[in-house]
Amino acid sequence: xADPENTLVLETTKGKVVIELRPDLAPGHVERIxxxxxxxxxxxxxxxxxxxxxxxxxxxxxxxxxxxxxxPDLKAEFNAEPHVRGICSMARTSAPNSANSQFFIVFDxxxxxxxxxxxxxxVVEGMENVDLIKRGEPARDPDKIVSMKVLADAA
Numbered sequence: 001x002a003d004p005e006n007t008l009v010l011e012t013t014k015g016k017v018v019i020e021l022r023p024d025l026a027p028g029h030v031e032r033i034x035x036x037x038x039x040x041x042x043x044x045x046x047x048x049x050x051x052x053x054x055x056x057x058x059x060x061x062x063x064x065x066x067x068x069x070x071x072p073d074l075k076a077e078f079n080a081e082p083h084v085r086g087i088c089s090m091a092r093t094s095a096p097n098s099a100n101s102q103f104f105i106v107f108d109x110x111x112x113x114x115x116x117x118x119x120x121x122x123v124v125e126g127m128e129n130v131d132l133i134k135r136g137e138p139a140r141d142p143d144k145i146v147s148m149k150v151l152a153d154a155a
Contacts, residue, residue, distance in 0.1 A: 059103050092118075
């Protein structure tokens with residue numbers, strides 16, 4: 001049974017996506033994602049960078065990949081979890097400790113990212129909806145996260 005405190009439910013313009021959080025891999029990043037989700041930070045944010053066969057990125061309040069939350073950047077929590085289909089990992093600049101609010105969901109194996117980006121979760125339901133997200137950098141009329149909630153709060 002899923003742990004409601006470590007399960008995210010995203011309602012996207014393409015349908016529901018459920019993500020299992022991995023505090024065992026990246027406790028600081030999981031805490032940040034939950035904090036922002038609980039503030040409603042991700043509600044209405046677009047998937048601003050979607051590359052076919054690679055990943056769908058979201059979490060920028062500007063919708064361009066240039067912004068983050070008003071919270072400080074996170075210390076890297078790189079781990080050995082492989083970047084394979086359905087993995088959720090934190091976006092960052094070239095500086096390792098620059099992750100803040102942006103994250104991406106991997107469409108296909110992207111093992112070249114292993115141990116260089118912080119994996120914090122995995123899609124456990126609705127990956128077929130992630131597959132439908134409009135491609136582009138940025139996409140015209142991009143898909144978005146309508147709402148993102150921690151399952152424990154959704155009841």
